[in-house]
Amino acid sequence: MAPAITLAAEAPKLSSANTGFMLIASALVLIMTPGLAFFYGGMVRVKSTLNMLMMSFISMGIVTILWVLYGFSLAFGTNNGLIGWDSNWFGLSKIGLTELWPGYTIPIFVFMVFQMMFAIITPALISGALADRVKFSAWALFVALWLTVVYVPVAHWVWGADGWAFKLGVIDFAGGTAVHINAGAGALGVILVIGKRVGFKKDPMRPHSLPLVMLGAGLLWFGWFGFNAGSWLGNDDGVGALMFVNTQVATGAAMLAWLAYEKIRHGAFTTLGAASGAVAGLVAITPSGGAVSPLGAIAVGAIAGVACAAAVGLKYKFGYDDSLDVVGVHMVGGIIGSLLIGFFATGKGQSTATGVFYGDHSFTQLWKQCAGVGAVLAYSLIASAVLAFLLDKTIGMRVTEDEEISGIDQAEHAETAYDFSGAGGGIAGSAASVLAATESKKVDA
Template sequence: MTPGLAFFYGGMVRVKSALNMLMMCFISLGVASVLWVLYGYSLAFGPDIGGVIGNLDLVGLRGVTGETLTEEGGIPVLAFAVFQMMFAVITPALMSGALADRVRFGAWAVFIALWLTVVYFPVAHWVWAEGGWLYEMEVIDFAGGTAVHINAGAGALAAVLVVGKRIGLTRDPMRPHSLPLVMLGAALLWFGWFGFNAGSELAANGGSATMALNTQLATGAAVLGWLARERVRHGAFTTVGAASGAVAGLVAITPSGAHVNALGALAIGVVSGAVCSWAAGLKFRLGYDDSLDVVGVHLVGGLIGTLMVGFLATGGVAGVEQFGKQALGALAVLAFSFVASWLLARLVQATMGFRATESEEVSGVDRAYHAESAYDLGTFAGAPGGTPAASPPPSAAAPVPSPVPAERAR
């Protein structure tokens, strides 16, 4: 899923930032994996301290082996630890799309290390660990609506408010450079999400089958919901809209899919597709620069799935009381993540500089931080040996209209 996310985000940025976007996702595979083994698993799933955090008994996965079972007849603890590691990997990677084009790569790596430690590990304990306060309150979050998506969306919003807007945001075209890469990334995410969602049952049984079916239904319905609104609003069915709708549906069904029936999954899907499509445009009205709509898709989609299950859950669980629990859990994670993320972003900005310099941003963060470019365009310019062909006269260089709606083009 994380490489899929890299392609999804990477295709939506300009050529000069494509590699940086890929790397902002890939670096999470390194940082999160190392921290998870050193102390992250212990803080998230170690013995509880006050419902807020785990202790350090499991530092370095001490005492955890392939033979240690989660329960009698259960899966190995080591398998569970590896599975949960991947949630820790992808959650900060989700935030990267909000900051596309304009942050220092080294500062980003430091930020996600701090964010995992201060924000993700404690929230994962709240939601999924025995003794965590949201776990004990029986807030429904099967696979990460609060711990992953609301958490990442709120963190992304806080970070963009600290970092600021891209240079030339309202002046320069900022269209996706490769829509095929966007679709490829969305397809990889859709496929990988079955492991993310159904795998959270930690077994091959009726619960995992329900989650797998509902994952497919909600995602398909969300594609239709996003495209329907897009057709009414903009008069076109875009590939970016289809891909974004799919991700919105995947996000919304994540907390709720094992607790609703097929009709409930369809309802969650179509609502998330339409509402997230609307929410993606709010950044223009509210004045924040969420480059790739992390807030509109992940924060809003996570809220939709987390709240709707309060009324759609099967088994006699649904009702006003359960909705209240869901709302409290969602708002608690949102508020904590936003405040902590804002403080961490301010800390990184003050100590090492979070924002790229103006010259680095204008020339492209690929060259500035990676000394590479995504495409060797010179070899395709038409002249032998890669010599660029003569530029066409101004009259021949008419602008090509973007097929992407304005609210998704930036």
């Protein structure tokens, strides 16, 4: 999201083409959150499906309101290198309809809503690490606090015009640090506080609906083109097109690499592996896709696919219960994608910065990437753990053990995802009737 450089005599004018494109891109990013809900919802057991869906959906409500009230102003207002502020943006009260985002040809309202969609999905990503065991009310409060204390400052560091990481020259095209490392490190901080699920490493906790996982992965892949290509905020110089191409290329490479790894390691090509590999590739290319070539995107995707596939098993080795592999995919994938810029940046995309393989033998860009990655990882991990600790010691973060065992859907939402009783007839009712008739014949015989 580098700012455009224009001469005073060439003040930008509102572009209906770029504005329309960005509104579509914003809608694409929004659909990623329901896609994430389906992706996570299919990966949990039946008794946690609705809770997993709701943990993503509630972010769409909470973050929307807070972003309008103060989130956008704090993240993108000009103040200092650590946090922003613009009183004219508080509640979006003093923004003109055609007032342009500085240096661009789109209205401030369009930029605001595009960034809102990023802010919505980032805390939702954390929810996958906490499956089966968190009170819904505590989660909702955590989302509000985390957005304010963690996401907003980090977004300012990375994308704000006076953010320290932005001014340092850290490259993050669409959210490798601000979104994925931020969410992955935040997830790790929370699970270290709240502990493991009942039965972790003892009971089988297999996905209940792999078709739902694949549907979610497909929606994420589709929406990610808006997430990535839209982050250039226009279509005037081809960089957004490069990002679009690299998004597809890296995702395909990562999916193939993950499948190859699990075939060698575990002896099978799994649908869960295909979906997870695709997401790993999407994560890794998010920060780097505007800086690398399509061949570089293949390398980024392949490296991320193998590394993330290996990383998901670390939770068993180190004993932290990352339910749906948020740490292994988002944190690790974000780190890989961000650091590989320091090797594969060509200097012919979003900026003239080059990587080690393209002449930067002093490792200048790599060190900048390390600084950004390290700062976001440390801050998000610590701040998220502190927030979880405070909530756990006040209102309590976890449901009771009995509620976790019996099912968090019924305990927190008074609903279940699937009704197998046959009360409503249809397929379920017919199946139940056939089963009952069969059992009756056996008794009579």
